[in-house]
Amino acid sequence: MILARGLRKSFGDFEAVKGIDVDVRRGESFGFLGPNGAGKSSTMRMVAAVSPISGGELHILGMDPADDGPSIRARIGVCPQEDTLDTELTVRDNLYVYGRYFGLPRKEVRARVDELLEFVQLTEKADAMVEDLSGGMKRRLTIARSLINRPDVLLLDEPTTGLDPQARHVVWDRLFRLKQQGVTIVLTTHYMDEAEQLCDRLVVMDKGLIVAEGSPLTLIREHSTREVAELRFGVAPDGDSHEALAEKIADLGHRVEVLPDRLLVYSDDGEEVIARVHERGLEPVAVLVRRSTLEDVFLRLTGRTLVD
Amino acid sequence: MALDQRADDQRAGSTAPTSTIAGAARLFDYWAIAYRRTWKGSAISSFVTPLLYVLAMGVLLGGFIKGDPTRLEGATSYLAFVAPGMVAAQAMTTVFGEVTYPVMGMIKWHKAYFGMTATPLSVPAVVLAHLGFVLFRVGTTCAVFLLVMAPFGVFASVTGVVAAFFVQLLIGLAFATPIYAFSAGLKDESAFSLVFRLGMMPLFLFSGAFFPITNLDPWMAALARATPLWHGVDLTRMLTLDRLDWSMVAVHVAYLAVLALAGWFWAVRRLSRRMIS
Structure with a gap:
């Protein structure tokens, strides 16, 4: 056509x-x-x-x-x-x-x-x-x-x-x-x-x-993992920057994305990631486990989010 | 194959027009429906406006003016002199109203042109249909104007008035196409108030509609003779007074026709540039 x-x-x-x-x-x-x-x-x-x-x-x-x-x-x-x-x-x-x-x-x-x-x-x-x-x-x-x-x-x-x-x-x-x-x-x-x-x-x-x-x-399968763990950390006065936090948990998933307001950990088992984060003594103020979406594909391919 | 066949049946009737005129004809219903919304207001004003003009300018102001045929281009009264001038000026002002803000609206505000050109219709078809509507407006307004003035005994012959009516359409076109072109390329409407004040008003007042241009300084008279409205007024007046100078008729018609045609090409070009990028 x-x-x-x-x-x-x-x-x-x-x-x-x-x-x-x-x-x-x-x-x-x-x-x-x-x-x-x-x-x-x-x-x-x-x-x-x-x-x-x-x-x-x-x-x-x-x-x-x-x-x-x-x-x-x-x-x-x-x-x-x-x-x-x-x-x-x-x-x-x-x-x-x-x-x-x-x-x-x-x-x-x-x-x-x-x-x-x-x-x-x-x-x-x-x-x-x-x-x-x-x-x-x-x-x-x-x-x-x-x-x-x-x-x-x-x-x-x-x-x-x-x-x-x-x-x-x-x-x-x-x-x-x-x-x-x-x-x-x-x-x-x-x-x-x-x-x-x-x-x-x-x-x-x-x-x-x-x-x-x-x-x-197929796009999600090829360019992302099955699940994503989203971690929100509050602004700690003496706390680590997002980048520093990301390094501490880098080994927990296939990949970690640093966004201005949260960290995304790509893994096939999101719950597992969150359990391990807590084991390491880190305390995110909010956590969420979800399926990967095309948004994650876009983030992976371009390093940016779809809607700015 | 069966699927293709069904698709063919379904789109039966949806076609590209065979010509610009055929394309413009498809826009007839749009303009008719759009006009149905506003016709009452425009019908009343097109009847009342000439009455007011005739009363104020022709009868009341004209009462102070002695009708000397040698000084009024052969008219036996001021009313007979000013009537054709007012008709031609009315043709012009109608056009100014129809191809300034409305054209910008079609492009910029409600963007109806973009809807039209997303279909098989071409830019020239869209322009032609809009001009067709403008001519309809000029035609109805001027026909009413002529009818309202007829009982005042200002027309020398019926043939002359009928010919004068068609001349109004030509005047309308001669103004419509270039002003349309101007509007089609304009980014915002602020220029329109200048067009009305510095374009339309001086033309209206100094193009021989209300007094013979021989009353002007020679250089101003020459300037007036170069304007399209003067050509229109003079042609209309020759016809309503039945004092034809055929060589001047030819000059007037040629001037107005060339202006209309040149404006047409300019209008299509400017709108194409705006719509197709």
Whole structure:
């Protein structure tokens, strides 16, 4: 569906995307995971055929965006990072006019609008003005809008950024249903839980490059341990710095990461790590054992956290 | 194969438009729905504005002005002189209103243009549709203006008035495309108040709409003759007074058409640069 080889994007002297290879297959749900500024949105805009590529190769649905932009855009659905809804029109009218942009007959659009309102649970809000909707509702409306042409590929740029946890879950639920219906989904996110929930396969991006690729599970298996023990130490007046503490427990796990507020000890048995920490007379104010996540993968690969 | 077939059926109808005009036509419903929201206010003002103007400028102020045809470009009264000027000025001010803040809103505030260009629609189609709406606004406003003034007996012939109506559309375009282009490249709206005060107001007052430009100093008159509004006013006046100078008609039409066309290319270029990066 999407094929990129050595894809690059620069804005003046700044290189946002520095040569990436991507293959997205029909029916899969593919993610770009990375922090802000990793080049995810620039990549998405190129794939959406609204931003010319600066180098490399890009084919979307077998077409070249430089020559067939309009034909590509007729067959994809785009949910941009920032809502581009017309806030002074009603929910229904926003969907209706959008359907018309794709050249769909009026009757057909009306039928699809009703169907999509139902799907994103906005039927009751059909005649409300968009400016009166909550952030989560606007997002769902934007998702509905991106489905009006029954796209072959759905592009979602940070679909839940800025939403409260409850609204995020509603959006995830809808996206999960689409995925089950076999819609090919490409999404960017800087939330590792979002990537884990929605992506069959993902690439981890950092500074314009892909640093790892695989399913969430294989990535975690390859780049992290099964469990992580998180240790929080209070600020001891004469106490050791985090670095010094880390050295004292370095042998307890495969690896120790020092974060500003806590230490992460990577091990296959977190409880065991904590027991040994206590044995050594160290007294963390709080401890937590959890499974490794994509966040740990990112930390391992780049030395930084996803959300700063 | 069955899956491909289904996908083909599902996207039946979603296509790239065959031309810029076909693309712009797809935006008709958007503009119609957007207008339905505001039409009452604009309909009332487009009816009341000409009435106020005619009363204040034509009847009341005009009462002090002796209608000497040799000094009023052949008009038999000040009202007959000022009426075509006011129509042309109205075409211009309507355009200023429609392609400044609204264009910036489409780009910067509610970003509706970004929604449009994410679909098969191209930037030229988006510009064309917006200009189509501007022309609709100019057309309705000026038609009402002409109708309101007709009973005052200021028009020499029906043909002249009909021709004058189409001239308003040309004036509208000649202003719309370059101002649109200007707005499309603007980063913030603070320049607009200057455009209105230092662009629109002097044009409005000194382009021969309210007094013959021969009253101005020679250099100011020459300056006035270079403005698009003067070309529009003079052309409109020739038509409503039925005193045609065909060579001047040709000059006016050519001037306005060239401006409209040059502005079109500029507008498409500026908006493309803004939308596609």
